Amino acid sequence: MEKRTIVQAAIAVLENASQPLTISEIHGEIVSNNLYTFNTPTPEQVLRVQIVRHCEGATWSNMAKKRFFKKVDDSRYTLLFEKEEEATATTSDIALPDATSYIDEIRQLQQLHLQQVKGHILEDLKRLSPFNFERFSARLLSNYGFKDVNVTNVSNDGGIDAYGKLKVGLSYMNVAAQCKRYTGRNKVTRPEIDQFRGAIQGRYEQGIFLTTSQFTDGAKGASFQTGAVPIILIDGPQMAQIMIDHQIGVQQYFPILK
Numbered sequence: 675m676e677k678r679t680i681v682q683a684a685i686a687v688l689e690n691a692s693q694p695l696t697i698s699e700i701h702g703e704i705v706s707n708n709l710y711t712f713n714t715p716t717p718e719q720v721l722r723v724q725i726v727r728h729c730e731g732a733t734w735s736n737m738a739k740k741r742f743f744k745k746v747d748d749s750r751y752t753l754l755f756e757k758e759e760e761a762t763a764t765t766s767d768i769a770l771p772d773a774t775s776y777i778d779e780i781r782q783l784q785q786l787h788l789q790q791v792k793g794h795i796l797e798d799l800k801r802l803s804p805f806n807f808e809r810f811s812a813r814l815l816s817n818y819g820f821k822d823v824n825v826t827n828v829s830n831d832g833g834i835d836a837y838g839k840l841k842v843g844l845s846y847m848n849v850a851a852q853c854k855r856y857t858g859r860n861k862v863t864r865p866e867i868d869q870f871r872g873a874i875q876g877r878y879e880q881g882i883f884l885t886t887s888q889f890t891d892g893a894k895g896a897s898f899q900t901g902a903v904p905i906i907l908i909d910g911p912q913m914a915q916i917m918i919d920h921q922i923g924v925q926q927y928f929p930i931l932k
Contacts, residue, residue, distance in 0.1 A: 680724045683710035685742055685753065694750035697722045730754050792914040795923075799886050799913070800857045807855035811884050812836040814913070815851060817922050833873035840880070850878040856887035862907075864892035871896075871903055881905040884913060 678686070687703040688695065695703070701718050704710050714720050729751070730744040744754045802810060808825050815838055816823045823838035835853045839846040852870045854862055862885050874881050881903055883889075888909045889897075897905045908916070917923055 678710050680710055680712075680721060681728055681742060684721065684725055688743070688751070688753045691752075694746045694752040696749050697725065697751070700725070700751070725751055788918070791918065792911055795914040795917055796886055796910045799910070800855060802855060804853075804855050807886070808835045808853045811851060811853040812838075814884070814916065814922060815849075815882070817920050818916065820849065821846065833870050837878065847879045848877070849880045849882060850874045851882040851884060854883070854885040854887065856885060859887075861887055862889045862893050864890065864896045867893045867896045867905055867907075871899075871905055875903055878903065882908065884908045886910045886913070 683704045684700050686709055687700050687707070691703075697718055701712075701721050704721075705712075705717075712720065725743050728740065728742045730741045741754055743751050746752055799807065799810070812823045812825050815836065820838040820840050823836060825836050826834050833852055834850045836851040838849055838851075840849050841847075850873075854866070856862075862883065867883065867889075870881055870883060883897075883905055885908070889907050894907065897907050
């Protein structure tokens with residue numbers, strides 16, 4: 675009998691399943707029924723890569739020509755074809771990547787997963803009230819290394835939502851932050867940067883502008899001006915990445931592959 679591939683083993687499991695299964699459940703059935711031997715320390719990741727490569731609607735690079743699976747929710751998979759239809763996946767249908775290809779594919783899948791996580795993080799941040807977003811931003815700065823971070827009075831902040839100290843060399847620099855929780859397509863514009871700079875000029879050595887949205891080109895160009903207080907810009911995707919890197923409200927279940 676011809677040796678099964680990973681994809682053929684997954685198809686065999688789903689053909690006998692009464693409902694869609696998760697990657698972990700498919701892996702468990704493959705192992706318990708001795709359908710395939712995984713010679714890797716990360717069998718579920720390798721299985722996930724192969725299923726995604728052959729999954730309907732997936733668009734990341736190095737996809738297989740033939741698709742055998744479809745995703746029914748965030749974590750479960752089933753067969754793309756009906757069981758009574760012809761569904762034989764031969765070895766010629768299924769690419770058999772070498773170990774290097776597996777690693778490259780896992781990296782690609784991991785990057786796709788990170789982008790999805792960032793999207794979920796941003797949606798959660800946009801659901802916060804403006805006040806709670808300011809409080810969260812202060813926590814973000816504290817976890818990033820700022821000291822004595824405080825949230826200002828909402829009714830009288832003068833454009834300053836939080837402030838604290840950042841160690842630079844042997845001394846501390848006074849830093850102020852403004853936080854904009856935009857839920858639509860609005861972007862932070864240059865006048866907002868100029869107004870924030872005017873509020874902190876002479877009182878702080880640096881400003882940080884955080885937003886769940888993005889910055890216009892004018893805002894980016896105004897962030898550093900000769901003789902003026904520099905304004906560090908942190909947009910939504912950057913904020914999500916900081917949360918992932920520093921595990922602020924996010925748990926990392928496996929190391930990032932380099």
